[in-house]
Amino acid sequence: MDNLLFNKILNRVQKPARYVGGEIGSIYKDKDQIKLRFCFCFPDSYEVGMSCQAIQILYHTLNSDDRIWCERAFMPWFDMLKEMRDCGLELYALESKDSLKDFDVLGFTMQYELSYTNILAMLDLSNVPLLASQRGEKDPIVACGGPCCCNPEPMADFVDLFFLGDGERLNNDVCDVIIRCKEKGLNRHETLLECSKVNGVYVPSLYEVTYLENGQVEKYHPLEGAPMPVRRRVELDVDSLPYPVNPLVPSMQVIHDRPSVEVLRGCIRGCRFCQAGFIYRPFRWKKANTLCNQAYSLIHNTGYDELSLLSLSTSDHPELEPLIDGLLSWTIDEKVNLSLPSMRVDAFSPELAEKIRKVRESGLTFAAEAGTQRLRNVINKGITEENILSGCKEAFESGYTSVKLYFMMGLPTETDEDVCAIGDLCQSIVDLYYSLPNRPKGRSVSVSASVSCFIPKPDTPFEFCGYAGIDELHRKQKLLREHVCSRKISLSWHDAETGEIEALLAKGDRRVGRILLNAYHDGAIFDSWGEGFSFERWEKAVRDAGLDLRFYAERERSFEETEPWEVVDYGIRKSFLKREYMKAMNAEVTLNCRQQCSGCGINQFCGRECFAND
Ligand code: SF4
Incomplete structure (x- = not known):
């Protein structure tokens, strides 16, 4: 050079x-x-x-x-x-x-x-x-x-x-x-x-x-x-996998500017929208002791004062309390902040809230995903409004004043009532805060709802569904905006046009490569950034390839169709996805893997029972 x-x-x-x-x-x-x-x-x-x-x-x-x-x-x-x-x-x-x-x-x-x-x-x-x-x-x-x-x-x-x-x-x-x-x-x-x-x-x-x-x-x-x-390759013993405790330390600020320990791989929950929850199965976890040692080395080798626990659902870790206790035994004294994303609201016990509050004062985030219980059952979210409100109550009584909630719009079977219920749930949290006699004194509450556009992904029970479409999502966004009137609630959206292209690329076949090539030659780069994305450019790329955007992104697919992703096998059986889809349409929930195996197929793929030694 x-x-x-x-x-x-x-x-x-x-x-x-x-x-x-x-x-x-x-x-x-x-x-x-x-x-x-x-x-x-x-x-x-x-x-x-x-x-x-x-x-x-x-x-x-x-x-x-x-x-x-x-x-x-x-x-x-x-x-x-x-x-x-x-x-x-x-x-x-x-x-x-x-x-x-x-x-x-x-x-x-x-x-x-x-x-x-x-x-x-x-x-x-x-x-x-x-x-x-x-x-x-x-x-x-x-x-x-x-x-x-x-x-x-x-x-x-x-x-x-x-x-x-x-x-x-x-x-x-x-x-x-x-x-x-x-x-x-x-x-x-x-x-x-x-x-x-x-x-x-x-x-x-x-x-x-x-x-x-x-x-x-x-x-x-x-x-x-x-x-x-x-x-796909599956490593069953994640506890013994090599983990870098002397990682690269960026010399400038990066998005997640802290080291992480990977707590879990896979998920027991079976949320029907969540591709990661299925493609990383089976559920595997590292021992609390291993994690505490890795965390200690990471902090002391890098000089960071914050540590993140990385997983799809940290609160499902079988040794959660020993893990948190083990970490807090030195992080408090050394003023190291613990970042705990992926905590389920129904697992947020008062004792745990109190422990976490010792090192963390910023807001809480909860993935509610849908506004009504019916729709949460459709997506198998497995939490109730009562869980959400009691999680918020514990948090408020522990001193928190801001809550961030994640929702999706455009979910299968979603009605306008479900959309408005997102606003109603946020309002209930605001009302709850002001109803608590022992809320933080002299401080107001802030509830922010981040509403993304649901994109049906392969290897999930919603792989048979289509993307809701740009016009419909815009209509629903407007409906929700008009429904929310409290200034304590802020709403943010994901872009519906970006979602359409993400759906195209998530569910496309080999011919979609022609679209990618056209879009690139026409200047497409950094499409996940506002600075880079142009929906018009993608529409033109699809047209020039002689293909149909809605065929890929919005079409409902039959159970019999051969999907392009069937050339690879991530271990989740199509028969299970069909069963789960049918249950979703009837708003029936499926128990988590610890409660009852629902036969997704990954245990045969890996040659072991998922929870035999748990
Ligand atoms: S095989 Fe059963 S227990 Fe294992 S991940 Fe699948 S559904 Fe859960």
Whole structure:
């Protein structure tokens, strides 16, 4: 890299710290001593990427192998991107400053659908051909992992292989195969064929897809003995997985500016809208003792004064009280703040509220998701209005004065009454606060409701449903706005247009790759940011591809239809999803996995009973 040019560019962009590397925890190796160069690529800004736990874990596990050097790259922000394009500077890895095209493997993480165009932009900026079919022997292998791989198909044309499921050992296993293939002198195709034999690897070029006249997928045809479907990798013993207690410490402020310990993987609840709750099953947890030790090391190795517990539902941890007690035994004295997202409102006991209040004074967040009990039953949220109000009461009596509630709009079976009930529930919380004699004196309450647009996702019981549509969501947003009159309640929305494109990319098939390519060539990048997203651009990209946006995003799907994501197997059986869908339509709830197994199928997939040793 031309250092003079690089310094000139850095002087002209906002936040140059995004582009220089050199953070505490960075790993450098001698290029001549290693056998494989891997670049972990995060398709969003540095601040978002460095907040993602996957990067910390995989950076650590890949670099623990002496034969591999794993570096990092992020999507340059608009100003840097323009400078790089103007000067012909290729995208480079932060550690070595070498171009991404010099690497053996580029490993992108697909954390959310609206980052897909950034993957194309990062390849383009590295002068790596966008289409997998156009890459030659000298080009890197482009791999993708992360939760969106549960429907990899919209990205299938651009990706050489997908890592499905838990990555801690999978990424290293694939690198091991690639090293052996290099040593044997195998070509690109032969190498991908070898990789496809690793449990949890999907190589899309080894599958042909045929379509029915009505546009639906007819069948997947595996080639050259490729497995069908491809099973995701599951690590059953998360307690013993390597965890980076010497993580990278960003040298600028990032979105989640604190280290995290991963408390749980998977979820017992079965909320029917929640893709993460199904694709990370079975429920696995780390022992309180392990977590306390990891937390202590993390804080002392990094110098942070805040720690986050990461999980889908922290309050379901079987050793929650010992865990909190163990952490509080030193965090209070050392003035370390504990951040406890994902606490269920029905698990918020007065004792726990009191303990947590000792270290935390900001507001509380509750995921109510829907305004009426009927709709909460439809989505299997499993909490009642009474749970929510009593959780708020405990919190107010412990000194809290602000509550944030998360809701969704556009849920299956939702009526206008359900929408207005969001406002009514917020009002009940305001009224509750003022009815309490022992509320915090002289302070007013603030209730904020964040209302997102529900997007039906693969591997959930609502995969058969369509997105509610932009006009309908706008109508419902207006209805709710008019229904709420208290100034103690603030409402915020997610954008309905963005949701439509997210639904397209979440449920699309391989042909949707044409849309992605059109959108990218027309300037689409940073689609999850207001600065980047243009609905008109996406509409045009769909039109130019000769496809139908509503066919993908809004169409209801029959149980018999072959879905594009059936080429991969995340362990949740379709028969279970159908049963759950039918129960949802009748507003019937399903008990959580600890109370009763509902036969989702993951236990057969993993060869063990989920709660046999719990
Ligand atoms: S197999 Fe049963 S207990 Fe295990 S995750 Fe599925 S529903 Fe829950």
